Amino acid sequence: MTVIVAATTKTLAAAIFDHYGGSSGTEVMVVVKAASLISEDEVDNNNDTRGRFYHEVPLKAAPRRQPLASFALRRLPRLSNARFMNPNYSATTNNSFQRPSLNINFHSLSRQLSTVTSTPETWIVKPEARLEELKNLAIKPYPRYQPPKVPVVQVRDIISNYQDILENGTRDENKKVSVSGRIYSKRESSSKLVWFDLVQDGQPIQAVFNRKNYSGSDQEFELAARTYQRGDIIQVETPILSTQAGGANAKPFATHANALDMDMNMRVAPELYLKQLVIGGIDRVYELGKQFRNEGIDADHNPEFTTCEFYQAYENLEGLFEMTEDMLQEMAKDVTGSTKILASVSKDDTVELSFEKPFRRINIMENLEKKLGIVLPDLESEPVAELLEICKTHRVFVSTPHTVPRIMDKLISHFIEPECIQPTFLWGHPIIMSPLAKDIKLDSGRTVAGRFELFVAGKEIVNAYEELNDPVQQRDRFMKQQSDKDNGDEEAQPMDLAFCNALEYGLPPTAGWGMGVDRVCQILTGSSHIRDVLAFPTMRTLKA
Structure with a gap:
């Protein structure tokens, strides 16, 4: 068995390895979140950094607590695979790991493993293969943006407007708004209850998704009426x-x-x-x-x-x-x-x-x-000769070099x-x-x-x-x-x-x-x- 997990500190990574490293033949690849190519000590001091992702050479099951310092950091390709490798964990303020709260999310491990090579030295996620798998699942990896039907607001505005009005666990079901941002972490309580940490302009907010609260069809959910809001720029x-x-x-x-x-x-x-x-x-x-x-x-x-x-x-x-x-x-x-x-x-x-x-x-x-x-002919097939003949017919002069973009621009x-x-x-x-x-x-x-x-x-x-x-x-x-x-x-x-x-x-x-x-x-x-x-x-x- 091979386990791919993510960690923000050495302490957490070691605890994860300790938890999963007991089985014979188990390999653990630890993904470290870091802002740049930094040392292990610096990783400890940057446990909340985001933006780039690096991985360790796979760790063998024995010894179970093999120190991370003995493994060189290697760059993980920057395609957004990282969002599929977020761990669910609970850590105290001193970063010590609490085993009872361990709930690693492996929902896409099979996809990750199918897109890496077999040797530790070349465990590189292939962006093209990853994209192809998403497309085979009918998932658009880079869709067009569709504006929501409800008003778009800023995360900071939600916090400032509601932090003194709503207590923890309460909700205002009469007010519906939309926010945009990046999901930095995901925690699953069940198949129908999920928490996300969403960050917009550096401001985080936690969102909960409950399937029972959604009554519309997927098509209705995706359809959007445009709402433009001027905001901070x-x-x-x-x-x-x-x-x-x-x-x-x-x-x-x-x-x-x-x-x-x-x-x-x-x-x-x-x-x-x-x-x-x-x-x-x-x-x-x-x-x-x-x-x-x-x-x-x-x-x-x-x-x-x-x-x-x-x-x-x-x-x-x-x-x-x-x-x-x-x-x-x-x-x-x-x-x-x-x-x-x-x-x-x-x-x-x-x-x-x-x-x-x-x-x-x-x-x-x-x-x-x-x-x-x-x-007009298919322009992706580079029909330079056909386009030049059209220009000649209509007495449109095109200077050299003759490329499709230049000819079309002239027409x-x-x-x-x-x-x-x-x-x-x-x-x-x-x-x-x-x-x-x-x-x-x-x-x-x-x-x-x-x-x-x-x-x-x-x-x-x-x-x-x-x-x-x-x-x-x-x-x-x-x-x-x-x-x-x-x-x-x-x-x-x-x-x-x-x-x-x-x-x-x-x-x-x-x-x-x-x-x-x-x-x-x-x-x-x-x-x-x-x-x-x-x-x-x-x-x-x-x-x-």
């Missing part, structure tokens, strides 16, 4: 210099760090860093800052520009549609006093824009096929974007154009990226995603991007293994949103050129 600063310039398809500015003797890039977007903060437990995070892209300069583009990006756990694309409409409508009112403004669409042409909700929405693939009069900019004068959402992008977005299956049967762009006066001012949180799928998409980059596409995103590894810790269902601040200022002030809203735009130097 934390402003952060992320690195401008890094070894990887990911988060957007753009050519970066390259530089060299002399102190490190290392080539670096100026960032093209803060996206990957911000999503790692959500992975780390900050559910709402935003950054207002500079981006740098080594590309062309025109009326709508400056190499250095300002964006506002935010990422919110437990939100979806539908919520971002409505939030964007609300924000732009209120901005127009605050700046101009009206939802209708005059804006420049060219040097000599102005139009009246209306920011009254709802904004127009265009399904990209359906609209493009209608204009072309054909059904969209030629046929659809010129129509987007009034505020218009373009949605339903091909997945191949959106390597960081979750895929969504439409009622028509077509699978598209969970993404939209907002165009106003012919300019893209907002780009939003339901964020891809499947690390295996993200690696595959980065590999396709890297292939395009190797074939000469300087704007393709590079492989970012650090970000893929971070995803294995678990990114909650998250929606991301980015706005070009300079372009919004350009529209609201009626400026025809982006340099008119920049104090020091990038311009060519005068020659003597």
Whole structure:
């Protein structure tokens, strides 16, 4: 028999081994919760740390109390297997283990054992195998977020509002609310009674689940009506210099760090860093800052520009549609006093824009096929030759290198974007154009990226995603991007293994949103050129 258990201290781990190590042939693999690769002594002093998981080499049954210090800590893969390996135990304040309260939860041991190799030196949980097993059980490991029917509240608000009103064991059945967070531990009293410790923004709360209190069907439970709640959101600063310039398809500015003797890039977007903060437990995070892209300069583009990006756990694309409409409508009112403004669409042409909700929405693939009069080929099969023939027929020039994302971007900019004068959402992008977005299956049967762009006066001012949180799928998409980059596409995103590894810790269902601040200022002030809203735009130097 092999036993896999979890522990937060050496004391607890030794007690677990003592309890289960008496049987002949028994092996115990102890999972230690720790914030980083730390020593056993440090584990003792960090018995409440969370975030990363490490395991010991399996311990043999004899001697029964073999010290943990003799076994090297090894990293456990960061896919969220840890939530299947939480022990149920009771410990006193000095961390001594109480045998009568021992109730280890082995509900998924068989799955864990089927996804590890046979030798102690290579006991590594395989993420791909684990995901495949979940899919075989009809469990979506990375589902879309569906908002609850009842009001969404913060854990801290529940505690502050009810801690002085309700005594332990009492309940208010007339008030129903919803909270979102991460389950850090689970304790089963029976098959129908379970306790969870849920943590949101560092604030824990205990929840009890009783099957007898649930009368609806599974389908009713999963159906949701959208409820958007503005809450605390934390402003952060992320690195401008890094070894990887990911988060957007753009050519970066390259530089060299002399102190490190290392080539670096100026960032093209803060996206990957911000999503790692959500992975780390900050559910709402935003950054207002500079981006740098080594590309062309025109009326709508400056190499250095300002964006506002935010990422919110437990939100979806539908919520971002409505939030964007609300924000732009209120901005127009605050700046101009009206939802209708005059804006420049060219040097000599102005139009009246209306920011009254709802904004127009265009399904990209359906609209493009209608204009072309054909059904587009399967884009995942890399039909470069077919797409170039379509461009040739319609006299659309595409510069090299010829990749599917570049050709599709050119077709969209030629046929659809010129129509987007009034505020218009373009949605339903091909997945191949959106390597960081979750895929969504439409009622028509077509699978598209969970993404939209907002165009106003012919300019893209907002780009939003339901964020891809499947690390295996993200690696595959980065590999396709890297292939395009190797074939000469300087704007393709590079492989970012650090970000893929971070995803294995678990990114909650998250929606991301980015706005070009300079372009919004350009529209609201009626400026025809982006340099008119920049104090020091990038311009060519005068020659003597």
